Amino acid sequence: AAGGAGAYAASRPAPATALTSVGTDSIPFHGAHQPGITTPLHARGHLIAFDLAPGAGRKEAAALLRRWSATARTLMAGEPAGGGPAAGAGTDGGHDTGIALDAGPSSLTVTFGFGRTFFDRTDLTARRPAALDPLPAFSSDHLDAGRSNGDLWIQIGSNDALVAFHALRALQKDTGAAARVRWQMNGFNRTPGATPHPMTSRNLMGQIDGTGNPKPSEPDFDRRIFVPATPAAGTPSWMAGGSYAVVRRIRMLLDDWEKLSLTRQEQVIGRRKSDGAPLTGGTETTDPDLDRVGPDGKPVIPSNAHARISTPEANGGAAMLRRPFSFHDGIGPDGTPDAGLLFVCWQADPLRGFVPVQRKLDRGDALSAFIRHEASGLFAVPGGAREGEYVGQRLLES
Ligand SMILES: C=CC1=C(C)c2cc3[nH]c(cc4nc(cc5[nH]c(cc1n2)c(C)c5CCC(=O)O)C(CCC(=O)O)=C4C)c(C)c3C=C
Ligand SMILES: [Fe+2]
Numbered sequence: 001a002a003g004g005a006g007a008y009a010a011s012r013p014a015p016a017t018a019l020t021s022v023g024t025d026s027i028p029f030h031g032a033h034q035p036g037i038t039t040p041l042h043a044r045g046h047l048i049a050f051d052l053a054p055g056a057g058r059k060e061a062a063a064l065l066r067r068w069s070a071t072a073r074t075l076m077a078g079e080p081a082g083g084g085p086a087a088g089a090g091t092d093g094g095h096d097t098g099i100a101l102d103a104g105p106s107s108l109t110v111t112f113g114f115g116r117t118f119f120d121r122t123d124l125t126a127r128r129p130a131a132l133d134p135l136p137a138f139s140s141d142h143l144d145a146g147r148s149n150g151d152l153w154i155q156i157g158s159n160d161a162l163v164a165f166h167a168l169r170a171l172q173k174d175t176g177a178a179a180r181v182r183w184q185m186n187g188f189n190r191t192p193g194a195t196p197h198p199m200t201s202r203n204l205m206g207q208i209d210g211t212g213n214p215k216p217s218e219p220d221f222d223r224r225i226f227v228p229a230t231p232a233a234g235t236p237s238w239m240a241g242g243s244y245a246v247v248r249r250i251r252m253l254l255d256d257w258e259k260l261s262l263t264r265q266e267q268v269i270g271r272r273k274s275d276g277a278p279l280t281g282g283t284e285t286t287d288p289d290l291d292r293v294g295p296d297g298k299p300v301i302p303s304n305a306h307a308r309i310s311t312p313e314a315n316g317g318a319a320m321l322r323r324p325f326s327f328h329d330g331i332g333p334d335g336t337p338d339a340g341l342l343f344v345c346w347q348a349d350p351l352r353g354f355v356p357v358q359r360k361l362d363r364g365d366a367l368s369a370f371i372r373h374e375a376s377g378l379f380a381v382p383g384g385a386r387e388g389e390y391v392g393q394r395l396l397e398s
Contacts, residue, residue, distance in 0.1 A: 187325020
């Protein structure tokens with residue numbers, strides 16, 4: 001087999017240029033905000049939460065964030081981890097595993113967050129933001145505590161699956177004795193370049209998902225998504241430029257969903273499946289006409305349609321930036337796919353983003369019959385590290 005592979009390689013001329021720029025694209029580690037929040041959806045993602053080890057406190061946490069930041073900066077630049085040679089076997093802990101050898105940075109981003117419990121474990125309770133108060137319980141929750149929350153959270157995204165896994169391994173190894181994995185989840189999105197022109201991604205129900213997201217070009221985008229550079233009274237200064245991530249593992253009951261006719265599926269969401277346009281017509285970017293009534297006297301966009309209920313206009317302006325991954329963790333014993341959405345949304349304040357919208361969805365969303373919220377997390381994601389700084393330094397060292 002090895003000879004065959006060699007002959008195959010030898011028979012093909014080396015391409016003069018890469019087929020796409022997917023491998024060479026890179027995202028800066030330093031900046032006012034952490035990467036991975038406004039970065040376009042990644043093809044591959046890993047979410048991982050850790051708890052500090054018994055006996056580990058603020059000192060160990062600071063050293064860990066310093067190590068993690070150094071690794072994130074190095075890998076996001078497309079360099080090998082650990083300061084060692086790229087092709088090392090990794091047995092002495094100082095070498096890169098080689099998993100991402102040959103690949104460029106592939107838009108890798110690494111984003112770090114703190115969970116509510118982190119602050120008690122590090123004697124920083126006085127500096128915990130009120131926005132980290134536990135999310136309310138929702139009637140449709142089926143939450144698994146073991147796969148929820150955590151002291152520390154990392155979101156890894158890349159447009160190459162090996163680059164993403166490489167980062168996951170390197171960051172996990174960085175923890176040493178300071179922290180233990182609490183839960184870990186893997187997700188994916190469409191590969192850049194798979195469609196003839198850039199499009200909003202689809203989820204595993206086949207819907208175009210992300211249309212109504214706030215756009216960075218909108219005047220109130222920063223105010224909605226990021227804590228201001230000078231935070232309002234009650235928000236600690238270390239959260240300047242930061243954001244709050246709500247993470248929900250939402251299982252899709254795909255066997256039930258796929259039994260619905262196309263018309264019913266579109267009524268559940270309030271948008272067309274083919275192109276994401278509202279049921280009142282136009283294109284994906286046309287505003288829905290929520291007041292339009294059909295010949296039967298009923299609203300064209302049903303009163304319980306997901307997109308009607310979740311829109312900022314119906315929620316006192318509450319908005320969030322949804323940046324999810326799909327997941328598929330195999331087929332369950334009953335033959336149904338363990339698949340759905342790793343829903344990750346970003347906002348300056350969860351009480352003016354996720355919470356009011358989920359409260360409303362919980363009461364009357366037509367989509368509820370086809371999904372199940374199985375895990376949940378809320379994390380404070382500090383602003384980006386400046387040159388020479390590590391993520392979270394303003395919390396841990398002042
Ligand atoms: C609490 C927040 C939300 C959860 C949880 C949620 C789950 C969820 N959504 C879809 C599919 C779609 N959602 C769409 C729109 C939409 N959803 C939310 C919020 C939550 N969704 C918002 C704020 C919006 C935007 C509303 C607007 O501004 O008009 C859409 C329509 C297209 C779009 O705008 O993205 C789809 C499709 C699934 C499958 C799901 C759980 C698995
Ligand atoms: Fe939604």
